Amino acid sequence: DAEITQSPRHKITETGRQVTLACHQTWNHNNMFWYRQDLGHGLRLIHYSYGVHDTNKGEVSDGYSVSRSNTEDLPLTLESAASSQTSVYFCASSESMRSPQYFGPGTRLTVT
Amino acid sequence: AQSVTQLGSHVSVSEGALVLLRCNYSSSVPPYLFWYVQYPNQGLQLLLKYTTGATLVKGINGFEAEFKKSETSFHLTKPSAHMSDAAEYFCAVSERNYGGATNKLIFGTGTLLAVQP
Numbered sequence: 001d002a003e004i005t006q007s008p009r010h011k012i013t014e015t016g017r018q019v020t021l022a023c024h025q026t027w028n029h030n031n032m033f034w035y036r037q038d039l040g041h042g043l044r045l046i047h048y049s050y051g052v053h054d055t056n057k058g059e060v061s062d063g064y065s066v067s068r069s070n071t072e073d074l075p076l077t078l079e080s081a082a083s084s085q086t087s088v089y090f091c092a093s094s095e096s097m098r099s100p101q102y103f104g105p106g107t108r109l110t111v112t
Numbered sequence: 113a114q115s116v117t118q119l120g121s122h123v124s125v126s127e128g129a130l131v132l133l134r135c136n137y138s139s140s141v142p143p144y145l146f147w148y149v150q151y152p153n154q155g156l157q158l159l160l161k162y163t164t165g166a167t168l169v170k171g172i173n174g175f176e177a178e179f180k181k182s183e184t185s186f187h188l189t190k191p192s193a194h195m196s197d198a199a200e201y202f203c204a205v206s207e208r209n210y211g212g213a214t215n216k217l218i219f220g221t222g223t224l225l226a227v228q229p
């Protein structure tokens with residue numbers, strides 16, 4: 001079955017370190033998204049991509065970057081992790097502009 | 113800009129009772145609307161969606177929602193709550209502009225549903 005996976009599921013890192021969270025989908029979806037979920041804020045969009053080599057900033061993009069070298073993967077990089085980036089991160093994908101998004105299981109990141 | 117408001121961050125119902133979770137949106141163009149459910153330590157699962165057509169949409173697990181343009185609402189209902197419905201529910205609107213859909217979701221802050229035996 002097609003799916004969307006995220007790794008690692010849990011990560012503890014130190015302030016200032018570079019961290020990369022992986023997202024992989026096997027639906028061949030063009031659209032991919034990264035969100036962070038924090039109590040009281042719901043989900044907020046970090047970055048998104050509409051296809052290979054396309055990336056766009058979302059609502060809370062400062063301190064994060066993405067690259068899209070193939071259809072299946074959209075890794076999220078924290079250039080220099082900060083305690084404010086402690087959160088749960090979700091990746092999602094969708095087939096088209098009118099389609100719903102399908103979410104991965106999430107990565108819980110703690111920055112100490 | 114589009115926005116979503118979910119009234120009530122916590123809702124508690126008895127098993128067998130009606131579930132009503134409220135969602136109001138703000139959009140200057142016809143919206144695409146979604147409800148997602150999140151069980152503990154899991155990702156979000158699509159419950160139902162409205163894009164065009166029939167304003168009453170049915171989803172999984174017996175949930176349904178009605179798009180009411182005049183009230184800018186998309187409330188989620190289920191006639192009879194089950195213990196397994198306890199979860200957090202998110203309403204979302206897909207950002208659109210006059211150039212068309214962007215597929216970017218704007219989420220409400222969520223409603224945590226508790227079901228009492």
